[in-house]
Amino acid sequence: MSTQSAQDSRRLEPIGFQERLTATQAILRHIATQFSPAVLASSLAAEDMVLTDLILKDALSIGIFSLETGRLHQETLAMLDKIKQHYGYEVALFRPQNDAVDRYVEQYGLNGFYDSVEARKACCHVRKVEPLGRALQGKQAWITGQRRAQSTTRSELAVQEHDAAHGLEKFNPLADWSEDDVWYYLQQFQVPYNGLHDKGYPSIGCEPCTRAIQPGEDIRAGRWWWENPESKECGLHLVDGKLIRIKQVG
Structure with a gap:
């Protein structure tokens, strides 16, 4: 089911939505006052647009950045201009190191991530994990x-957790939100969103690693679709309290 058709069934307010919204607003204000400097790591997809809207409308002291991996869809990159036009805010961008990308391509090939989980995670390390580390330097907390x-890897997700890998607090303010909650919020407050959502992409990553899903598929089925569900994380987030192991390139 495409996002557009899904939107048609989400015009009614989900049960408990106001309580979840109020709780999320309180969490964001708490982060802004108690964990400054804090940042939102935005993928420029639907959930992060909810958080972007909440942060900017409330003028919270929380920065927003995105990882420009060099392999993003044009629709995703277009979100940067949409945010600037809608909010007057420029999202900070963090890119991979050129020499690390070159070493990856030399070792695995440009699209070597299709060949093995090891090669895919190595690509994610170069294009996402290492830039994330730079983006989080000097911060007290980050938000996702x-x-x-x-997904199955996020079923036990906490609203707040300690990120030992980066030495700061990590917050997931939408942990208990449903997909209906997300789209109800975007519609009610006329928040700009990634055009790929209208083309069957509920979860959006790099272009070579993301496809549209079919009706009835899991919402992250289009991410690294050639892998088992248990491996479908890029290394940015903790799973069972540990960072997914990644073999560094070089």
Whole structure:
């Protein structure tokens, strides 16, 4: 089911939505006042647009950045201009190191991530994990748009957790939100969103590693679709309290 058709069934307010919204607003205000400097790591997809809207409308002291991996869809990159036009805010971008990308391509090939989980995670390390580390330097907390319902690897997701790998607090304010909650919020407050959502992409990553899903498929079925569900994380997030092991390139 495409996002557009899904929207048609989400015009009614989900049960408990106001309580979840109020709780999320309180969490964000708490982060802004008690964990400054804090940042939102935005994938420029639906969940992160909810958080972007909440942060910017409330003028919270929380920065917003995105990882420009060099392999993103044009629709995703277009979100940067949409945010600037809608909010007057420029999202900070962090890119991979050129020499690390070159070493990856030399070792695995440009699209070597299709060949093995090891090669795919190595690519994610170069294009996402290492830039994330730079983006989080000097911060006390970072925020994500993760939800428990998104995948098996996130079913035990906490609203707040300690990120030992980066030495700071990590918050997932939408942990208990449903997909209906997300789209109800975007519609009610006329928040700009990634056009890929209208083309059957509920979860969006790099272009070569993301496809549209079929009706009835899991919402993250289009991410690294050639892998088992248990391996479908890029290394940015903790799973069972540990970072997914990644073999560094070089």
